[in-house]
Amino acid sequence: MRHALLLALCPLLARSASAAAAEAPLRVPLEDVRAAIALRHGYDVRATANGGRLQAEVLLHLARAAQRQRPDGPPLLVGYDEWFQALIEVAGVPAARAPTYARLAWEHKQDVHVEYRPSRVIREVVQGPAPQLALDVTISWPATAGAPSEYSYEDTQSTPHLEVTEKRVITYHLLDYGDMIVFDRMEGLYGRPTTGALGVLFAVLGQGRIVEYRMALLPDGRQVSRGRARKAFFEVSTTLTVRPDGRAEKGLPPDPQFREVERRLNAPLEVRYVN
Numbered sequence: 001m002r003h004a005l006l007l008a009l010c011p012l013l014a015r016s017a018s019a020a021a022a023e024a025p026l027r028v029p030l031e032d033v034r035a036a037i038a039l040r041h042g043y044d045v046r047a048t049a050n051g052g053r054l055q056a057e058v059l060l061h062l063a064r065a066a067q068r069q070r071p072d073g074p075p076l077l078v079g080y081d082e083w084f085q086a087l088i089e090v091a092g093v094p095a096a097r098a099p100t101y102a103r104l105a106w107e108h109k110q111d112v113h114v115e116y117r118p119s120r121v122i123r124e125v126v127q128g129p130a131p132q133l134a135l136d137v138t139i140s141w142p143a144t145a146g147a148p149s150e151y152s153y154e155d156t157q158s159t160p161h162l163e164v165t166e167k168r169v170i171t172y173h174l175l176d177y178g179d180m181i182v183f184d185r186m187e188g189l190y191g192r193p194t195t196g197a198l199g200v201l202f203a204v205l206g207q208g209r210i211v212e213y214r215m216a217l218l219p220d221g222r223q224v225s226r227g228r229a230r231k232a233f234f235e236v237s238t239t240l241t242v243r244p245d246g247r248a249e250k251g252l253p254p255d256p257q258f259r260e261v262e263r264r265l266n267a268p269l270e271v272r273y274v275n
Helices: 002-022 030-038 048-069 080-091 100-107 196-205 256-266
Strands: 076-078 111-115 122-127 133-140 150-155 162-176 181-193 208-217 223-231 234-242 248-250 270-273
Touching (some): 030 048, 030 080, 048 076, 048 150, 048 234, 162 270, 181 223, 208 256
Antiparallel strands (some): 162 181, 234 248
16 A cells, blocks of 8 residues: 555656756856846945945846746856855955955855746735836855854944844845835844934834835936834834945935935835745
8 A cells, every 4th residue: 555655656756856856046157147246337346335236236137137048947046155256356356355244145155046937926016016027035044053043244334334134034025117126025134223313213222124125326326225124113214325435324415306216215115925
């Protein structure tokens, strides 16, 4: 009886194993990651405040290439070593002088898993326009014995200074609207200002969980960002203007062109996801 059951299950097990193998992510070669980073112009890829922009633009570039070549998948895997080596090569700095945010990701072996197939990412657009491209992104390092559950660093180029904590697993949905990029439904990323009035507030509240981050780019290379963070029953929204060199300042300059950017960043959006 047991032998007959195993024989009956063999084809099913074979198909399951085949499906699992087919869904194994495709590791992006170093040269492809390097080429994607090298295409980024107009801002300093070494600056911490530009790290989110760099990651978003590179992942969107790689996903578009994958959609053209392999529309049915599998998902992509951007390895921690390929990302780090590509970044320092393009930036022209040795590993010892790599930006802190990149060096810590490399030391903790943070890989990036990217699902780009539309049917695997978005279930329904409830409010607002449909994005041009949507990705399901997971950033993590192995859960090995003795592995840390998180790490922290401080960005001193921003005003106010910002302390960031990254959990072992970070997830978010990356949405490209053409005139705006959105990191939606973020999990595993925490931060708090450490200087200024907000620094005093968060010294009492502690770190807030970053739940959403939107950014729009200006022709001169400046980036306007709006982030939302939650802590218990409190929610704080902050708008930053990031210069190409990575210096970030709270709020917007008194320039009419920023009013339209701010309107876009505040537009209501609601998307339901597959996962």
